Amino acid sequence: xxxxxxxxxxxxxxxxxxxxxxxxxxxxxxxxxxxxxxxxxxxxxxxxxxxxxxxxxxxxxxxxxxxxxxxxxxxxxxxxxxxxxxxxxxxxxxxxxxxxxxxxxxxxxxxx
Amino acid sequence: xxxxxxxxxxxxxxxxxxxxxxxxxxxxxxxxxxxxxxxxxxxxxxxxxxxxxxxxxxxxxxxxxxxxxxxxxxxxxxxxxxxxxxxxxxxxxxxxxxxxxxxxxxxxxxxxxxx
Numbered sequence: 001x002x003x004x005x006x007x008x009x010x011x012x013x014x015x016x017x018x019x020x021x022x023x024x025x026x027x028x029x030x031x032x033x034x035x036x037x038x039x040x041x042x043x044x045x046x047x048x049x050x051x052x053x054x055x056x057x058x059x060x061x062x063x064x065x066x067x068x069x070x071x072x073x074x075x076x077x078x079x080x081x082x083x084x085x086x087x088x089x090x091x092x093x094x095x096x097x098x099x100x101x102x103x104x105x106x107x108x109x110x111x112x
Numbered sequence: 113x114x115x116x117x118x119x120x121x122x123x124x125x126x127x128x129x130x131x132x133x134x135x136x137x138x139x140x141x142x143x144x145x146x147x148x149x150x151x152x153x154x155x156x157x158x159x160x161x162x163x164x165x166x167x168x169x170x171x172x173x174x175x176x177x178x179x180x181x182x183x184x185x186x187x188x189x190x191x192x193x194x195x196x197x198x199x200x201x202x203x204x205x206x207x208x209x210x211x212x213x214x215x216x217x218x219x220x221x222x223x224x225x226x227x
Contacts, residue, residue, distance in 0.1 A: 032213075032214055034214075034216070036218075041220075041223075042220055042221075043116075043204055043218035043219050043220045043221045044155065044204075044218045045217075045218070046113075046215060046216065046217060049214065049215070089154060089155065093213075093214075096213045098143040098145065098160070098208060098213050098216070099145065099157050099160070099170075100145075100147075100155070100157065100206070100216060101157075102154045102155045102156075103154065104153075104154050105153075105154050
């Protein structure tokens, strides 16, 4: 009920391609869905976030697509660059608790 | 967004000892949280650091093992007590902007190795 399932575990994309990472959840009380990017030795950095009343949010090359009925959301990275190579985590927050429940993470490698 | 400083950034500790990790924020924040990230794994919430009162722990985490203090709106500590090798992890502090319940940022973490 409290889990967020993320796939794939790892992803290899050519430079300029589109990276797509998917997450699914069960708990309908989740009200906030952020994505984080983490480089080795660093803390997670907030990338983009969405609330369930919106189906899509775009910031630069990063887009979240949200499907409330399917309880799924995904991160699309357009024109992927080698500098995007990192681990990406989706997360969800139940209500206004402030508590983030993270997916398992996806290691993205963008090949030059 | 708030800037978080965590100390120490890393440490190697003997089993049976304790380590206190500090989280300092450059501005007042409402909510502060502590997370654990085991090697190669995702993040798991340990507890909510409540200002002026006892921390609220998640299932699987107890105060005797992870005592937390939050004396004011910009500072918190997490102690990992009576450490074992299984406690080897990255410990991260997280905060949201004052009055907000979104946009949570993380410190760089404390990488703990217990030998």
